[in-house]
Amino acid sequence: MMQLSQLSPQPLWQIFEKICSIPHPSKHEQKISAWIQQFATDLGLDVKEDKVGNLIIKKPATTGMENRKGVILQAHMDMVPQKNNDKQHDFVNDPIEAYVDGEWVTANGTTLGADNGIGLAASLAVLQSADIKHGPLEVLVTIDEEAGMTGAFGLEAGWLDGEILLNTDSEDEGEVYMGCAGGIDVNIELPVEWETTDATKAAINVSLNGLKGGHSGVDIHLGRGNANKLLVRMLSLLDIDYSIASIQGGSLRNAIPREAEVTLIIDHQDKAALNTALNNINRLFLAELSKIEPNILISINDVELPEKQLAKVSQTAVINSINGCVNGVIRMSDTIEGIVETSTNLGVVLTKDNHISVKCLVRSLIDSARTNTQNMIASTFTLAGASVTFTGAYPGWEPKDDSQIKDILRETYQGMFGSLPKIMVIHAGLECGLFKDAYPHWDMVSFGPTIRFPHSPDEKVKIDTVEPFFNLLVEVLGNIPNKA
Structure with missing residues (x-):
C-alpha cells in the first residue's frame, strides 16, 4: 500500500490509502464516519452529523472569494463488499489490500472502493489544502448509497447553504453527467x-x-x-x-x-x-x-x-x-x-x-x-x-437544459484539455435525483476519474485519470461565479 501514497496528486492518494485501511462496507460506516469527523476537526472545520448519519463539513471561502456562489462537494462513504470465492476477507474488520498494477490501482481479491472512495478523497483533499481557491465550501458525505441510498433519502432541508453541487460518483474521465436512471x-x-x-x-x-x-x-x-x-x-x-x-x-x-x-x-x-x-x-x-x-x-x-x-x-x-x-x-x-x-x-x-x-x-x-x-x-x-x-x-435525475454549472465545467474542461467533455446520462443510481426533494434549487453535475468493473473484485481505477479529475475539480472551484 505504500505505493499508493507516492502517486500524484499525493494528498488525494494519501487520503485514499487511509480510506482503504478503514473498513467501510454499506451499513457499517461507523469507523469511516468517525475518522472523517476527526479529520475535519483536526483542520479546525465545522462538522455536523444529521439524524441518518450524513456528514456536513463547512469551510469558509478563501480571501477575496467570499461573494462566490456556495458549492457542495458530495461523495458517499460506503463501498460495495464483494470478494472472490477463494478470498478470505471480513469487510467489517479487514482493510482493503489496494496496490498498483501497471496503469491501474486495484485490490487483492476484493472490491477496491474507488467507487466512491476516490471522490471522497478528492473532497477531503480540497478541505485539507491551504492553496486551493474557492468560495463558501461544504462537503456532504452520505451514508449507505450502495445498499439503499439511505443518506440521500434522509437528507433534510436547512443543513446546507450552497447553490451548486458537484457529485464525484461518476466513473469515466472526460464525461460529465447531467442525469441518471431511477430504480x-x-x-x-x-x-x-x-x-x-x-x-x-x-x-x-x-x-x-x-x-x-x-x-x-x-x-x-x-x-x-x-x-x-x-x-x-x-x-x-x-x-x-x-x-x-x-x-x-x-x-x-x-x-x-x-x-x-x-x-x-x-x-x-x-x-x-x-x-x-x-x-x-x-x-x-x-x-x-x-x-x-x-x-x-x-x-x-x-x-x-x-x-x-x-x-x-x-x-x-x-x-x-x-x-x-x-x-x-x-x-x-x-x-x-x-x-x-x-x-x-x-x-x-x-x-x-x-x-x-x-x-x-x-x-x-x-x-x-x-x-x-x-x-x-x-x-x-x-x-x-x-x-x-x-x-x-x-427517482431518476432529469437533465437541466439551463444548467450554469454544466456550462462552467464544459468551458473549464475545454480550456484545460483542448476538447469538450461528453455530456451524458448514466444508467445507474446517483444521489442527485433524491437531493432535489430537499434542495430543489441546486444546480448539479457529476464527474469523476475512470473506474472499471465497480461492484466486483475486478474493480480498478486508472491512475492517469485521477490527477486530471482532481485538477478539473480545483479549476472549477476557482471559476464559480459571484452570487446574483
Missing part, C-alpha cells in the same frame, strides 16, 4: 414445501463460478453472464432425476452475480451421468459466452446428505419462475444514443426455511418503463404463488 428493489418470497430426504441417496454440491460480475447498471449492457440465471438454466437442462436441497447465488442486488451453487440429491448410480451432463452444459455455456465470459466453470463436490429436500411441485416452481424472469437490458434509449433505458438484475437467490428469496433491481430513465418491468417480474413469480413487494424506489 426500485423487487423482493420475491416464493413459498416452498419440503420432504424428507431418502437416506440411500447421494448429495452433490454443484457450483458455477468464474463469471466477471460487475455493476448492475453501468455494466449491464456488456452481456456478462448472470450466475443465478445460468445455474437455473443448467438445472432445466439436466435429464437425470434429482431433487434440490438448497440453492443460492449472488450477494447484492446491485451487483451482477458471479457465483451460484445448488445442492442436488441424486441416486448414487447417476453420479457419472451428472458429471457428463454438467461437462456438456459447461461447454454449451462457453460456446455461447466465451468471448465475454471465458472462465465459466461448473464443478461438483460430494457433501453430507441433508435431512430435507424441496418437494417436486416447489422445485418446479422455483426453476420455472427464475428461468422465466426477465434479466439484463430491456430497452435501449431512443433519445440518448448508446445508453440503456431500462434494465433489471436478478441479483440474489437464497434458500430460507419456508421460502426461496429472490432479489432484483430494476433501473430505468423512464418511470413508467420501470413500473412496467417490475410488474413483468411480479407477474412471472406470482404465477408460481410467490409474494412480491417493491421497496426503495428512487
